[in-house]
Amino acid sequence: MSSILLPEAFEKRMKDYLGEEEFSQFHDAMEKDPRTSIRLNPFKNVTEYPNLIKVPWSTCGYYLVDRPSFTLDPLFHAGAYYVQEASSMFLDHILNHLQVPKNGVFLDLAAAPGGKSTLLSSYLGEEGFLIANEVIKTRASILKENIIKWGLANTLVTQNDPEHFSNLEGFFDLVLVDAPCSGEGMFRKDPDARNEWSPEHVNLCAMRQERIMDQAGALVKAGGYLVYSTCTFNVQENEDMLRFICSEFSYEPVRIPLVPSWGIVETTVELEGIPYFGYRFYPHKVEGEGFFVCVLKRSEDAYIQEPQRIKDFKHPFIKSEGKAILHKLVETLGLPENSSIYSLQGSFFRIPTEFQKHFEFLSRFLNIKYFGVELGKFNKEQFVPTHELAVSILPKHGFKTFELSKKEALDFLRKEEIPIPGMPEGWVLVTFQNLPLGWVKNLGKRTNNNYPKEWRIRMR
Numbered sequence: 001m002s003s004i005l006l007p008e009a010f011e012k013r014m015k016d017y018l019g020e021e022e023f024s025q026f027h028d029a030m031e032k033d034p035r036t037s038i039r040l041n042p043f044k045n046v047t048e049y050p051n052l053i054k055v056p057w058s059t060c061g062y063y064l065v066d067r068p069s070f071t072l073d074p075l076f077h078a079g080a081y082y083v084q085e086a087s088s089m090f091l092d093h094i095l096n097h098l099q100v101p102k103n104g105v106f107l108d109l110a111a112a113p114g115g116k117s118t119l120l121s122s123y124l125g126e127e128g129f130l131i132a133n134e135v136i137k138t139r140a141s142i143l144k145e146n147i148i149k150w151g152l153a154n155t156l157v158t159q160n161d162p163e164h165f166s167n168l169e170g171f172f173d174l175v176l177v178d179a180p181c182s183g184e185g186m187f188r189k190d191p192d193a194r195n196e197w198s199p200e201h202v203n204l205c206a207m208r209q210e211r212i213m214d215q216a217g218a219l220v221k222a223g224g225y226l227v228y229s230t231c232t233f234n235v236q237e238n239e240d241m242l243r244f245i246c247s248e249f250s251y252e253p254v255r256i257p258l259v260p261s262w263g264i265v266e267t268t269v270e271l272e273g274i275p276y277f278g279y280r281f282y283p284h285k286v287e288g289e290g291f292f293v294c295v296l297k298r299s300e301d302a303y304i305q306e307p308q309r310i311k312d313f314k315h316p317f318i319k320s321e322g323k324a325i326l327h328k329l330v331e332t333l334g335l336p337e338n339s340s341i342y343s344l345q346g347s348f349f350r351i352p353t354e355f356q357k358h359f360e361f362l363s364r365f366l367n368i369k370y371f372g373v374e375l376g377k378f379n380k381e382q383f384v385p386t387h388e389l390a391v392s393i394l395p396k397h398g399f400k401t402f403e404l405s406k407k408e409a410l411d412f413l414r415k416e417e418i419p420i421p422g423m424p425e426g427w428v429l430v431t432f433q434n435l436p437l438g439w440v441k442n443l444g445k446r447t448n449n450n451y452p453k454e455w456r457i458r459m460r
Helices: 008-018 020-030 086-098 115-124 137-150 162-168 191-196 199-216 239-248 323-333 353-362 406-413
Strands: 037-040 052-054 061-064 081-083 105-108 129-133 155-158 172-178 220-230 251-253 265-271 274-281 291-298 339-344 347-352 368-371 373-379 382-385 400-403 426-432 435-442 447-449
Touching: 008 020, 037 086, 037 115, 061 086, 081 115, 086 115, 086 220, 086 274, 086 291, 105 115, 115 129, 115 137, 115 172, 129 353, 137 155, 137 368, 155 353, 162 199, 172 199, 199 220, 199 239, 220 239, 239 265, 239 274, 239 291, 251 274, 323 339, 323 347, 323 373, 339 353, 347 353, 406 426, 406 435
Parallel strands: 105 129, 105 172, 129 155, 172 220, 400 426
Antiparallel strands: 037 061, 037 081, 052 061, 155 368, 220 291, 251 291, 265 274, 274 291, 339 347, 347 373, 373 382, 426 435, 435 447
């Protein structure tokens, strides 16, 4: 890695904060190549992935010895893992320490591209429900794609400004705000972050964060948790934001246990004689990028809002389907009985019945981009499955499977026609290392590759 030039004002501030000797270690670490890490999908059994070294604070996180071409790895496209920076996987340790109820409703308020959302989704599993929100349209599309590949049926993807959640005060068991920030923690990976940085930009980010947290702080129910994080080093966007949140809302401090060998630095902010805790990740102390996170618990006397059951669900685009369609899909696909079915533009979607009232209540306020799992549609009596169903963990009874070699898998992912020998006719779920990649319709003399056109890979 070539030498990087840090902004002069940033260097001065970090020297003041760390001292000359430690700043020298910090600067040396910024000159080194960052370590690549991935987090495995616990709901998609990956039996072989070479050269994995455990990320100590994450149950499914691993460092890689070398960075491969993820684009040319079919397992990446199958949602077997997510490429995620190791420091941000500390959220896993937070959740497991707090033992937040897995049957809760979580909100990731600034979710794109989806690293922390897929982690939250994995924690909740099939017991809970996640709202993954992103205000910027293009980033919301990326978030949706990553949620689909992850494959769980427990997520609602929305595209809303934080202000749009104002009717949902006291609704969520956990709210995560990975706040838009000045990106100092990404300096060694991202030249744009270095070029865009200035003290004025930090001020602007802090003002934006205050606006977001002024909304987010109210969304946590009594006894629930607020997790605030950034990928930056300065006090203004970190400890000062912790002060701001606690000045606006009634929150209690939460201390997360650390193992000294991890190298994570605990920082404290004293408010009315009570210490509140934050956690800093520095590249000269941990195998990861710059990161800050703090956890707060909403006081037990705060507000709790329960979802109101809607007797006759009405939505401009989404229609609730009755038992006849449910039974037909249960019979066709082997769906679990605890399924609620909705239709949108003729295609059927499934969410867990336990969260039907939550989904219908939330749909009154939020701009929905995706929900649950899109299953497919009936063409007369034949069921036409979606790619979303293929990569989901839902059952796909009634469909034959066909294992592809790596070359064939990559041809499929490029949306090319793949060889037919041995492939059964009709709709076929093609797999790589027994993980579904998508659908091929074998017509006998030729095959139709149904991989999404907009997702196809374009490199060799």
